[in-house]
Amino acid sequence: xxxxxxxxxxxxxxxxxxxxxxxxxxxxxxxxxxxxxxxxxxxxxxxxxxxxxxxxxxxxxxxxxxxxxxxxxxxxxxxxxxxxxxxxxxxxxxxxxxxxxxxxxxxxxxxxxxxxxxxxxxxxxxxxxxxxxxxxxxxxxxxxxxxxxxxxxxxxxxxxxxxxxxxxxxxxxxxxxxxxxxxxxxxxxxxxxxxxxxxxxxxxxxxxxxxxxxxxxxxxxxxxxxxxxxxxxxxxxxxxxxxxxxxxxxxxxxxxxxxxxxxxxxxxxxxxxxxxxxxxxxxxxxxxxxxxxxx
Amino acid sequence: xxxxxxxxxxxxxxxxxxxxxxxxxxxxxxxxxxxxxxxxxxxxxxxxxxxxxxxxxxxxxxxxxxxxxxxxxxxxxxxxxxxxxxxxxxxxxxxxxxxxxxxxxxxxxxxxxxxxxxxxxxxxxxxxxxxxxxxxxxxxxxxxxxxxxxxxxxxxxxxxxxxxxxxxxxxxxxxxxxxxxxxxxxxxxxxxxxxxxxxxxxxxxxxxxxxxxxxxxxxxxxxxxxxxxxxxxxxxxxxxxxxxxxxxxxxxxxxxxxxxxxxxxxxxxxxxxxxxxxxxxxxxxxxxxxxxxxxxxxxxxxxxxxxxxxxxxxxxxxxxxxxxxxxxxxxxxxxxxxxxxxxxxxxxxxxxxxxxxxxxxxxxxxxxxxxxxxxxxxxxxxxxxxxxx
Numbered sequence: 177x178x179x180x181x182x183x184x185x186x187x188x189x190x191x192x193x194x195x196x197x198x199x200x201x202x203x204x205x206x207x208x209x210x211x212x213x214x215x216x217x218x219x220x221x222x223x224x225x226x227x228x229x230x231x232x233x234x235x236x237x238x239x240x241x242x243x244x245x246x247x248x249x250x251x252x253x254x255x256x257x258x259x260x261x262x263x264x265x266x267x268x269x270x271x272x273x274x275x276x277x278x279x280x281x282x283x284x285x286x287x288x289x290x291x292x293x294x295x296x297x298x299x300x301x302x303x304x305x306x307x308x309x310x311x312x313x314x315x316x317x318x319x320x321x322x323x324x325x326x327x328x329x330x331x332x333x334x335x336x337x338x339x340x341x342x343x344x345x346x347x348x349x350x351x352x353x354x355x356x357x358x359x360x361x362x363x364x365x366x367x368x369x370x371x372x373x374x375x376x377x378x379x380x381x382x383x384x385x386x387x388x389x390x391x392x393x394x395x396x397x398x399x400x401x402x403x404x405x406x407x408x409x410x411x412x413x414x415x416x417x418x419x420x421x422x423x424x425x426x427x428x429x430x431x432x433x434x435x436x437x438x439x440x441x442x443x444x445x446x447x448x449x450x451x452x453x454x455x456x457x458x459x460x461x462x463x464x465x466x467x468x469x470x471x
Numbered sequence: 472x473x474x475x476x477x478x479x480x481x482x483x484x485x486x487x488x489x490x491x492x493x494x495x496x497x498x499x500x501x502x503x504x505x506x507x508x509x510x511x512x513x514x515x516x517x518x519x520x521x522x523x524x525x526x527x528x529x530x531x532x533x534x535x536x537x538x539x540x541x542x543x544x545x546x547x548x549x550x551x552x553x554x555x556x557x558x559x560x561x562x563x564x565x566x567x568x569x570x571x572x573x574x575x576x577x578x579x580x581x582x583x584x585x586x587x588x589x590x591x592x593x594x595x596x597x598x599x600x601x602x603x604x605x606x607x608x609x610x611x612x613x614x615x616x617x618x619x620x621x622x623x624x625x626x627x628x629x630x631x632x633x634x635x636x637x638x639x640x641x642x643x644x645x646x647x648x649x650x651x652x653x654x655x656x657x658x659x660x661x662x663x664x665x666x667x668x669x670x671x672x673x674x675x676x677x678x679x680x681x682x683x684x685x686x687x688x689x690x691x692x693x694x695x696x697x698x699x700x701x702x703x704x705x706x707x708x709x710x711x712x713x714x715x716x717x718x719x720x721x722x723x724x725x726x727x728x729x730x731x732x733x734x735x736x737x738x739x740x741x742x743x744x745x746x747x748x749x750x751x752x753x754x755x756x757x758x759x760x761x762x763x764x765x766x767x768x769x770x771x772x773x774x775x776x777x778x779x780x781x782x783x784x785x786x787x788x789x790x791x792x793x794x795x796x797x798x799x800x801x802x803x804x805x806x807x808x809x810x811x812x813x814x815x816x817x818x819x820x821x822x823x824x825x826x827x828x829x830x831x832x833x834x835x836x837x838x839x840x841x842x843x844x845x846x847x848x849x850x851x852x853x854x855x856x857x858x859x860x
Contacts (some may be wrong), residue, residue, distance in 0.1 A: 214824060220823075223718070225718055241718060241787070242787075306700075308699075330715070330722045357723055
């Protein structure tokens with residue numbers, strides 16, 4: 177009897193440890209849910225560069241750069257619609273929607289931050305300049321709850337905040353003249369990735385640098401970042417086809433995914449994004465799709 | 472018998488080896504003169520041939536007890552620790568080829584080098600041995616090691632210090648130095664971006680190709696401008712601006728004006744005014760890629776000529792390639808795609824629905840499989856798509 181009790185308690189201890197060991201190492205807590213990969217007639221997305229999630233209507237918008245269009249999907253990954261502004265989009269790279277449901281699109285080919293008023297079918301292209309008069313090279317884009325646009329300027333490597341007249345009102349720059357390659361807006365401020373020195377800079381939305389986090393561990397080619405609700409930092413490592421996770425001090429926690437073309441593998445990831453449900457979306461330029469993972 | 476005889480047995484069995492340590496028997500065959508040059512390796516001096524060699528049989532060439540470099544590092548522990556820290560290692564050090572430069576017995580040259588300097592260096596660095604109208608003094612005297620660390624360094628040129636620190640050790644930062652630079656502050660400058668450390672046809676060792684405003688002493692063209700970004704360069708090189716209107720571009724490179732992280736605004740040795748050799752320039756930021764290539768068994772020929780395939784400014788294509796993979800590869804591999812596996816828009820990879828390209832099966836940067844295949848061509852690669860193969 178006592179032997180049985182001992183065996184049972186040993187099994188209980190073992191079972192209680194298992195989930196922990198899974199999260200820490202081999203068993204990664206992310207499972208593939210769906211792919212956003214083609215339109216209604218089976219035309220595959222080509223060289224996607226960004227994803228925007230609209231929490232209001234619960235839709236994903238994939239920037240299908242290779243096909244010069246934006247493609248929308250519902251929460252189950254079903255294709256909904258596509259938009260190319262009547263064939264006017266030139267090198268779409270990133271997009272957001274404003275409160276009126278209109279689109280801001282970065283058009284790389286024209287170096288433009290473009291506003292598209294959908295109802296009026298009007299496309300307005302804007303060249304942005306820094307206060308010094310230097311041209312901004314628009315790259316990643318985000319919008320906050322009050323409609324302020326945040327734009328990554330590839331030329332200066334800074335994130336700039338724009339007012340309604342598209343004037344630069346705030347600049348977020350990496351200490352030591354580093355250059356950001358991606359950023360995310362969160363409730364606690366702006367998080368930006370500086371790839372050359374493997375740093376994360378956390379700013380208040382007022383522009384104050386709150387802290388720098390040096391990522392410790394192997395990173396080959398960091399290209400995009402995400403931050404979850406408990407402060408874990410997710411980095412897309414482009415050339416090795418992995419997502420690497422770090423704690424809020426920059427210590428490496430675990431890595432998942434591997435390079436490849438099959439479902440659940442990634443090839444040349446370009447952007448990470450958490451949707452409203454906390455699902456991690458990986459924009460894969462190489463495989464022409466967005467892979468969505470759930471915890 | 473018992474255990475009391477054991478020490479005697481061990482001592483007797485070691486006797487023959489002790490005899491070899493004495494070397495007298497070695498020199499019956501091996502010419503003694505080869506071991507008696509000006510600089511003698513410590514074990515040779517002590518007659519300890521057996522500390523490196525096994526006199527009867529060995530798995531390693533030269534009847535060595537261990538392979539090189541393990542054998543060398545068994546004594547030279549400090550060096551081993553030091554080399555493991557060096558970001559850039561001299562190629563023989565990286566490959567563990569100590570004997571490429573050093574004679575393990577004796578040598579006429581310091582450091583047991585096989586040849587005296589600079590001859591030793593020129594054995595491999597053949598192009599460096601040139602005559603210039605104006606020559607840097609250490610170079611003229613063949614004192615390569617005045618500036619270079621022959622094992623490794625934190626600098627890709629294996630310099631003993633950073634630029635300008637290494638230069639300022641001799642060329643002291645003085646008012647006269649500032650004067651010849653037209654009074655501009657020398658803070659944070661990089662001497663080697665304009666001056667050749669070996670020699671030049673120009674005075675003051677200024678490199679051969681000059682940026683036009685610099686050649687005409689029109690410093691204000693660039694320096695008097697308000698903006699400090701790439702716009703300075705685009706005011707003349709406007710044709711380059713659109714190269715950066717691309718999904719992937721090198722505007723991200725470096726600090727300040729990104730153009731000058733690759734191009735010298737003053738002088739360089741080539742028409743493109745690069746601040747270093749192409750392969751090395753790319754390595755500064757893409758070090759991991761280089762490490763991966765060096766570990767691969769099969770790599771693309773001339774892989775360090777990066778811009779043959781990659782656009783150095785910007786591109787919308789994956790990996791900043793000049794154009795679609797198929798067309799790019801066909802620039803050299805003319806017959807590929809015509810009689811081999813079908814490629815192109817009509818033929819789709821069942822795994823991701825993307826067009827089949829050369830890069831579907833090959834990784835031109837290097838792999839562990841023949842023909843730079845991503846997986847084994849015997850079967851593993853094919854069954855990725857042809858499940859019933």
